[in-house]
Amino acid sequence: MKRRVLHFVRKNTQLKASFINNxxxxxxxxxxxxxxxxxxxxxxxxxxxxxxxxxxxxxxxSKNETFFEEIRFxxxxxxxxxxxxxxxxxxxxxxxxxxxxxxxxxCGVFYPLIKYIEIPAVVSFYGYDCSSFPSxxxxxxxxxxxxxxxxxxxxxxxxxxxxxxxxxxxxxxxEKIIVHYYGTDTTRFFIKRDYQQKSTLTILILASLVPQKGxxxxxxxxxxxxxxxxxxxxxxxxxxxELEKELKSFVNENSLQKYVVFTGALMYASKEMLExxxxxxIFIHPSVVARNGxxxxxxxxxxxxxSAGLPVISTYHAGIPFIIESGINGxxxxxxxxxxxxxxxxxxxxxxxxxxTIGLNGQKYAIEHLDLKQKETExxxxxxxxxxxxx
Numbered sequence: 059m060k061r062r063v064l065h066f067v068r069k070n071t072q073l074k075a076s077f078i079n080n081x082x083x084x085x086x087x088x089x090x091x092x093x094x095x096x097x098x099x100x101x102x103x104x105x106x107x108x109x110x111x112x113x114x115x116x117x118x119x120s121k122n123e124t125f126f127e128e129i130r131f132x133x134x135x136x137x138x139x140x141x142x143x144x145x146x147x148x149x150x151x152x153x154x155x156x157x158x159x160x161x162x163x164x165c166g167v168f169y170p171l172i173k174y175i176e177i178p179a180v181v182s183f184y185g186y187d188c189s190s191f192p193s194x195x196x197x198x199x200x201x202x203x204x205x206x207x208x209x210x211x212x213x214x215x216x217x218x219x220x221x222x223x224x225x226x227x228x229x230x231x232x233e234k235i236i237v238h239y240y241g242t243d244t245t246r247f248f249i250k251r252d253y254q255q256k257s258t259l260t261i262l263i264l265a266s267l268v269p270q271k272g273x274x275x276x277x278x279x280x281x282x283x284x285x286x287x288x289x290x291x292x293x294x295x296x297x298x299x300e301l302e303k304e305l306k307s308f309v310n311e312n313s314l315q316k317y318v319v320f321t322g323a324l325m326y327a328s329k330e331m332l333e334x335x336x337x338x339x340i341f342i343h344p345s346v347v348a349r350n351g352x353x354x355x356x357x358x359x360x361x362x363x364x365s366a367g368l369p370v371i372s373t374y375h376a377g378i379p380f381i382i383e384s385g386i387n388g389x390x391x392x393x394x395x396x397x398x399x400x401x402x403x404x405x406x407x408x409x410x411x412x413x414x415t416i417g418l419n420g421q422k423y424a425i426e427h428l429d430l431k432q433k434e435t436e437x438x439x440x441x442x443x444x445x446x447x448x449x
Contacts, residue, residue: 071104166206218377241433267299
């Protein structure tokens, strides 16, 4: 019989985030089960990946919740005794071997449970939860993570060495941290690409329209390119989010409509999304630290683009430099350096051989080192070591 892992998310729509979705739906030797605190029906909340809840056993804690349980969650961000007992019952009846919490902040919602379960628990961090969150409310966020996560779980998963540093700064004991990237389904995005020169090249960014994704930084670089008479390209912006109005205003105010197209959001791994990767010639993801301190972890679309053979331009940000060696399997520039980003784009536009070299090297690296199946195997090996108390 397979061992069993119980995954925890704060709300069911977080299963539409591909980085959580993939980990749960691609288990090999473990059977996944699920617990979530809130059932949300809001369109496009959480992400754009498809997830069929009927395919696994799950516990919806919001079902039949009382008024007082709802208020308790809103104010204290925690569970009632009844909800804790229902999870403990599930753990016992289903003979769960290990619990896996997603997001350090959301792990804190379940902390009354973690204190009393007798099986191992791990938590994965993904970005803001260990970058901007620890400093909120004059450092309350740090104390929250220490009390409700770090002190209780057996191990903490960081996506990169950079995230490990952030976790240590946030108060996590170094000996508890394991650097583990969750992986991307590289076979799904693989394309055997033609790198021929075109009269007009397509540049692609596929990301939520939020500050840390660097869209405004990119648009300023596009403006710089146009001003320097480099205009044989179209930038396609795939995604939606809080900055949509501001970004469209920038495009209109700077007369960039001819060069910039907003497509809106696309379903993860849909035919339309895959077509965007296929038709693109250059992929850009210029991550930056937002004003509130938010950072990325390791953007999945970068790995997808590398898998598709696209030459990738990104930044020296968070975990990105740990998978991209600038000039070899991608190109990196410093955050907010508009002229250098414009120069990097220009170099790729004008040199098809450079696009091919960078694209093929990136594709090879993604397939060999970042593939989901390989990383899922590593994750389950970590589960086994933790269950056996060997870590």
